[in-house]
Amino acid sequence: MDAPPYSTSRARVTRLPSGEVEEDRVAVEEPLEIRVEGQPVAVTMRTPGDDEELALGFCLTEGLRPVAARPAADLAANVVEVDAPAADLTRIQRSFYTSSSCGVCGKGALEAVAVDAPRVESDLVVRFEVIVSLPDRLRAAQRTFELTGSLHATGLFDASGELLCLREDVGRHNAMDKVVGWAAGEDSLPLGRSILCVSGRLSFELVQKAAVAGCPVLVAVGGPSSLAVELADDRGITLCGFVREGHGTVYTHPSRIVGP
Structure with missing residues (x-):
């Protein structure tokens, strides 16, 4: 399936070292x-x-x-x-x-x-093999990234790894907001039985947004900042970073991850 037409535009580029001039697709901002x-x-x-x-x-x-x-x-x-x-x-x-x-x-x-968000209380348990599969599942669904190579993504998954919603954006925080907004429109908040996966690093703000949405597990391809770890620990969120190639690092509340 093609990316939405309003999400990309065309730019004239020069390929190096060949010097070939052609059109390329870039993400709209x-x-x-x-x-x-x-x-x-x-x-x-x-x-x-x-x-x-x-x-x-x-x-x-x-x-x-x-x-x-x-x-x-x-x-x-x-x-x-x-x-x-x-x-x-x-x-x-x-x-x-x-x-x-x-x-x-x-x-x-x-x-x-700081935004007031109750501590996430969820008995959700997720298998390790599901956690490590999420970045690849997220990447496979990124239609606009496939064309441009320049967008962040956030995906909402259930405990079995089924993708419920994916949004792309030039801003990692925007992609998260779009998913949270979708969940609100579906009357699915709080996200106590769901997993959020992001394509980049874990910032304080992404953890804050996950906390407000009531999501117990946040997964990322990249690593977290110190403040992201502190906030996740305080708000009861399981924070998983560097999830790639069958490996991952759990920074907070590891009891929700079982296996392998």
Whole structure:
């Protein structure tokens, strides 16, 4: 299946060392403005597609208690309106501006990063062979990465390793928000019986988003930061990094992983 047409564009490139000139596909990156109750609260650089899910997931993981997301009433391009009548917008102490590389950059203070999320209490147990299979299953479903080689992905899996939802984006945090937003739309939160797998490293923010979504197991191809490990331990999340080629490292709460 081809990637969505709005997720890629064409660029004229020169191949080295041959010097051959031809067209190539690159991932699209455009700004998205997120408005809550008509008030702009965020601009994020993202790959177009699933924008309502992205806005919903972003607001959920920032503690704004959204109930729905929709295109802007004025039909403005690259704008999503979020309905969150219970949101306390006065708690936002900065103008949210997130880049495609890091969703935390620009936070006014460390305290602004923390979002209230209950400790994840789940009796989910996952077999080791399922855990180590997830990055390959994630990669096989990345349609746009196949064309461009330049997108992050987050996948939501059940305990048997079945892929429930996959989203790609130039921003790793955006891909996670899109999946969380999808789960919210499916009335599947909290994700107490599910596994999240990401294509890159494990940052503090990705662990925070998993905690808000109530997901007990977070898997990644790359490694975690120290703060990601601390937060996962505190919130009761099993954190698995460097999962590749039949191996993996469990940093927190290893009792959920059984086998091999």
